[in-house]
Amino acid sequence: MWTPDFGERGQRALKGATVLVSRVGGVGGAAAYFLAAAGVGRLIIAPRGNLKPADLNRQILMTHGALDTPRVECAARRLKELNPRLTVEAVPENISDQNAERLIKQADAVVDCAPLFDERFAMNRAAIAWRKPLIECAMYDFDVRVTSILRGHSPCLACLYPADSPAWKAPVSRLRRCRRHGRQSRRDGSNQRFFQASESRCTGRMLLANLREMSFQTVKVSKRDDCSVCGAAV
């Protein structure tokens, strides 16, 4: 992608990068699909359960023929059809405290598209602990929210949302060289540094979009000094 600030260096970094996407429904499926198209080297996708008819109206990685089969298998197949050079690690689990650390340790960046806050908070804790960039994406009706979380540079998810609420339960609704670069950059951490540098425009800010009105704005969001997750983190 010959765009300013990306170019060949960015393409190589992306090829060498591992990104964890949880989950791969309406939001996460689109994120994973575009990452695959853009040339990411390795995707870890983590959705549990079988595909249901109600998933199909928005989940672009899912197909009618895969109904009643594991979502993760359908998603992995579609991603590989788009980009056969992509490595997909298909994990048939949702993120939880039991697997968050193991999966996030392997990733250079994490895209959080989970529908439940328990999953989101588990990813947040592990991403803060392991200093991984966490891209928080959420939708409700036609509302979109995106923010990037990076330890020491932004509020974390628990800063933004420190307490549970019943209201949250409302309905939601040049390849060889690149491969070599990928292996090298996985060893020296340069991919993670690239992601950290690339996401600075969204770090500490939240994009709020209302697609019903086609209104977009970004607002600065604040860290809590008494945050139980990142309060003492530097």
Added chain:
Amino acid sequence: MKLTILYTGQARTAAGVERETVDVSAPRSVAEVLQILASKHESLRAVLLATDGKAHPSLMVFVNEEQTRTDARVDWKDGDQVMLVPPISGG
């Protein structure tokens, strides 16, 4: 004094409107504005307020696009915009 309230996410669903102008008599804090709104729209109460009746800690409030603590005392002016941003997690 007239404030423009901008509802997002579940707050918009509960209020049934995208935005509205609320005529209030000099509230001192964001929390007091939330109490007024919860009284006006009963369905908003669970979105804006915790079970103890205080402002919900996970509700983000932006006054004229600046994130503002709910216990903050604000020198309100006519036409100030208050945007209410409850947590959403749809994926």
